[in-house]
Structure formats: structure tokens, C-alpha cells
Amino acid sequence: MSRFADVLARLAAVIESRKGADPSASYTAKLLADPALAAKKLGEEAVEVVVAAAQGDKAALAAESADLVYHWLVVLAAAGVSLDEVASKLEGREGTSGLDEKASRPK
Numbered sequence: 001m002s003r004f005a006d007v008l009a010r011l012a013a014v015i016e017s018r019k020g021a022d023p024s025a026s027y028t029a030k031l032l033a034d035p036a037l038a039a040k041k042l043g044e045e046a047v048e049v050v051v052a053a054a055q056g057d058k059a060a061l062a063a064e065s066a067d068l069v070y071h072w073l074v075v076l077a078a079a080g081v082s083l084d085e086v087a088s089k090l091e092g093r094e095g096t097s098g099l100d101e102k103a104s105r106p107k
Helices: 004-015 029-035 035-053 058-079 084-092 098-104
Strands: none
Touching: 004 029, 004 058, 004 084, 029 035, 029 058, 035 058, 058 084
């Protein structure tokens, strides 16, 4: 398993452990308790990743990407979507051209 996969698994486990925790004592619990807020934060982080990438700032891109991944995991957890479900979708696309896969989606 890659280092990223190891870190991702540990982070996902920590996020899961915050479900039901006191939102006043945990930022993760606060986001899990308010899926709309979690989604808003994910969107903000996505914009920050785009800005860092457009500016060619590698350090900022790495830092903002870490924030993005964290908030993405929180949104998934809040919605009850597992990483295995995401992996299944990715596996279903393996070996398919990105252009073909996109064209096959319902309009």
C-alpha cells in the first residue's frame, strides 16, 4: 500500500471516530453534524487548490490538497459513502477512455 493510501485510511478512521462527538469540542464533529457546512468547506478548499495550481505554487498546492482531501473525506462520511464505494466507481472506469466514459454518462 502506498504512503498516501495509509494516511488516507488513518484519516478516514479518525473522521469515523468523530461521528456523534461533541461539535463544540471537535471541528470534524461540527462538520459531520452539518453536512451543508462540510460541503461548503469542501468547495472552498477546491477553489484554493485551483488557485495554488494556477499559480504554480507547489507547497501551497500540497497543503491545500491535504485540506481538500480531509474535507472530501468528511463529506463522504457525513453522507455515509465509503471509500470502498468510491473505489468501486473508479474500478468500473479502469480501462475506459476518459472521453468514452464521460460520453456514456446520462445527460
